[in-house]
Every structure is written in structure tokens, then in C-alpha cells.
Amino acid sequence: MEVVLGIAAVVFLLYICSDIAVRRAEKKYPPSGSFVEVDGIRLHYQDEGEGRPVVLLHGGVLWGGDFKEVMTLAAKQGYRALAFDRPGYGYSERLPSRNMSPRDQARLLHGALRKLGIERPIVVAHSWSGVLALTYALDYPEDVSGLVTVGGGMYRDNYPAADGDGLSRLVTMPILGSLLLHTLLVPFAYLASRSMMLATFTPERVPEAYGRAVRALWFRPGQFRANREDVLQFAPACDEISSRYGEVAAPVVIAAGEADPFPTLVHSTWLHRDLPHSRLILYPGVGHMIPQLHPELVMESIQALTEMESQEMASGDESGFGS
Template sequence: MLAALYGYNQKKLRKAEMDFPPSGKFVKADGIRLHYLERGQGRPVVFLHGGVLRGHDFDQVMELAAAKGYRALAFDRPGYGHSARPKHRSVTPIDQAKLLHEALTKLGVDRPILVGHSWSGLLVLSYASLYPGDLAGIVTLGGGMYKEGYPAEKGDPISSIVTMPVVGPIVMNLLLAALGSVMVRQIIKATFAPEPLPADYERETLALWLRPSQFRANREDVLAFAPAASEMSPNYRRILAPAVIVVGLRDPFPTKEHSYRLHRDMPNAALIELPHAAHMIPQHHPQAVIDAVEKLPHVSRHKT
């Protein structure tokens, strides 16, 4: 039975790779191969997805950005989509900011606008803290930025099991493909609620997120978030780059409170409230993302 479960899991993994092959380009940072999408030419805007899928989360946004005269890039974060992830060392939000900086330098991207959705709110703020002179602005979309109120603030049992040295690989390689679909459907439905879950997004999530490598990457990110947020959040008041903080008023997650808190903490930030939006802003409200990017040049040192 164990052999059958393992074989089924491997079959599902191969099918997922065939159904959703890489469609972008690759760049290496610190020896790690990162996959990214690119559209258009002009001022660079870099889009960073949350904790579920990959850079394709921003497909609609990137088309709009390219039409507006931007060079739009969207990365699969380490371990997601078709980007690699180190197996024997941590890749915290701070580490990912360093990898991103190296990748952008290699691609000739100078002073980009960084757009971070959900988990990547902390990533773009870490980048701004580490490289204050190397970015033109920040946009957060339903971003998670603080330890307080984060769902895994005090740990997460599933993440702890999955990241265990011996037990984790056994659980993922024997049970994930067979039993994980029920859990994934519940999670992504709640992530989109109360807005509808697109059928194509569900199919892609079931194919890619249930790969052991991506599921482990996600669980590692969940555990790494609170310590990194605790380390970085005292720096937010010193970030002088213009920022636009976008919050969906129907967002069911504590990221809504994080957005309001960040607006109070950052000296040069504007707040945009979307009355009809929930958490998955890039999928359901792509124009609002571009509107936020376009607002950056008008953000002054006085709160708006």
C-alpha cells in the first residue's frame, strides 16, 4: 500500500509538471535558479506573490502594466512554481529579499517599484529596509507585515510536521497527493472568500501546491514569517520610500489590520481602501493594483 501511495504521488507530480510547464525565463541568485515572467518595457515594476501559487498570480496585472509603459516582472518565489529552493538552509523573508536584490541586479533592473501581495508584504518591506537606495517605491496588497495577528504567530502544527527531517518527507510523499486536495480546496476557498474562487486557479493550485517541494516551501515560509516580522517591523518607521498600502475591506484575514498599522508606522505612505475587495486583489482587482502603482509619484511625506 505504501508503494502504491508513493507511486500515485509521483504520477501526480509528473502530471503537474507537464500540465503547467515554465513559460518565463530563469536567473540565478546565490546559485539558486529563479523563474520569472516579463512583459513590456519602461520603468521596472516587480510583482511578488503570496503563499499559494506563483508569479502567474499577476498575469492580468502585468498585461495592464505593460500597456501603461512599465517593464513588468513577476517572480516565482524560491520553492514555488518553477523556482528552486535550497534544501539545507533557511530561506526567510529577509533571505528572499537578498536573493531578489541579486537577481534584479543581474537583470539590469535599477530602482524598481516592488509590489508584494499577502506574505510578500513582509518581503518588500525587508527589501526596502536592506536596500533603501535601490527601489523607487512600494505597494502592498493585503499584505502581512507584523508578527501580531499572524495566523501562525505562535507556530503551526501542520508546518511543524511537514518540516521535520524524517517524518515530513514521508507524510508528503505518501499522503499529500491522496489526501491534500480536500485541505487545499478548503484553504483556497477561504483565501478568496467572500469573492468567488476561479476554477482555473483551483486546478493550478491542486496541481502545483500539492507537490512536496512547493508544499514544504510554503510551510517553511509560514514558520519563518513571525520571527522575521518581529525583527524587521521596528524598521518600518525609517523607510522613506513612497508607499501605497492597498487593503480590501472584505478581507477576512488580519492582514487588514496590518495594513492600517503600517499606514500609521510609515512616514511616507498612502492608504487605498477597496470596498468590494477581499484578500486576492491581484486576481479580482488587477486595475486597482495598477492604480496603486500610478499613485506612487504623488505620495508626499505628508500622509494621504
């Protein structure tokens, strides 16, 4: 009996410590944008600039703030940049009782943009959100003017967790998963965050401020669970739509770093194969975390998209279709 009580006391203490750590993190990194509610779910987004709308979708690590410097550059170049925290990340809600596949996230994004009066944006997607952006373009073809994938993941093949992984299955289990997330996750974060960040940013540096934000926010129970659910959702989503990528009619720019340690370089070349009208841009010496380290390259990719559009319009005019 004493052993049971001792274990219960340790679990309770870990739970309290975890809760305190989460509250401190959120106090240090409060929401800095606005909220829009769609289907009972509040989505947090940041909005900067005026002009042609560009919607920025982050990957599986942190939040819409990943695009902070991209937004500043975009606003200076005459765009209206909107960066959303995807459901469960940053300060966007994610209800445990609701499925949040890429298709579900695309539906929420579409509803949010309609509420905000955003018409036919350029959608820019980093990492995991590659499949999300393509899903959006296939489900709402009239509501997107172009796509830019930056180190995007788009296919099951070569995806490291294509068949799921033990950690994701464990933390998404009912009851046990929640217990682990609310007791052991914070200590685990301090042990694992540095190696995880080094692997994600290699061969480039990890910005010190970004590393601190990851330790504070990514290992919150709700956000970590959202990330692991996304990991499990990725391959099934690719199975569902990758055979339809050729149907994407909007112009597409596919950008990737040649030094990316993840299979997104392979995925990018495959997507270029499946989308003959796309443009593939490979950046030498650049790794995976392009929005964080190379915001100017994101803007170069957006500019490449606008150049594609201009060329297509000119071609249409010459052949009589532009009148």
C-alpha cells in the same frame, strides 16, 4: 511481518502515485518564463513590457503567474513588469540545506535584479510578501524607488500562526515530514483544496482555472514545504524588522480590501501609522486575492504611488530642494 510488508507496499504505492501526479501537473503547467541563477539557486520569472520596472511578489499560495493579468495591464501602461516565483514556488529552486527567511529571499531577489540590470524598481507585494518587500526596502534602500503592498502581512500580532502551527512543524520535520509530503499530500490536496480556496477568496468567487492550478501545483511536496517553512518564518521576521518600518524612506502605498478575511486589513492600518508618508487605500467589498480578481486595483495602487512621487517632487521644487 506481513503487516509491515503491507504497510511498506502502501507507502510505496502512495509515493509512486504522488510522483506521477506531480509530473502530470508540471507537464500541464510548464514554466512559461525565463530563469536567472543567484548563489547557485535558479529563480523563475516572467518579464513583459518596456519602461519603468515593476517587480511583482506573490503571496503564499501559487506563483508569479498570480500577476498574469496585472503584467498585461502594466505593459499596456508603459511599465516593464517582472513577476518572480519566490524560492520553492512555481519553478524557482529552494535548497533544503539553505535558510529562506524573508531576508534571504530579499537577498536573492536583489541579486537577480542586479543580474538582469533592473535598477530602482517599484516593488509590489501581495499577502506574505509584505514583510519581504519591507525587508528589501530596509536592506537595499538605494535600490528601490517605491513600495506597494496589496493585502500585505507585516506584523506578528493577529497573524494566525504567529507561534507556529502543527501542520507546518510536522511537514518540516526531517525524514517524517518528507515521507508525509511524498505519500499523503496529494490525496490530502483533493480533500482540502476546495475549502482552503473558499476560505482564501471569501467573500468573492474562486476562479475555476485558478483552483485547478492550485490543486496541481501548490500541493507538490517541494512547494507545500516551502509554504509551510514561510509560515514558520513569518513571525520571527516581523519581530526582527517591524520596529524599523519607520526607517523606510521610499514612498509607500498600502492597499487592502475591506472584506479581506485575514488580518491584513489591520496590518495595513498599522503600517500606515508607522509610515506617516505612506498612503492607505481601502477597497470596499474586496477580499484578499486582489491580484487574481482585481488586477486593475493593483494598477490603481501603482498609479497612486507615481502620483505621490509627483507630489513630493513638486513640493521639493517649491521649497528649493528639487533643483
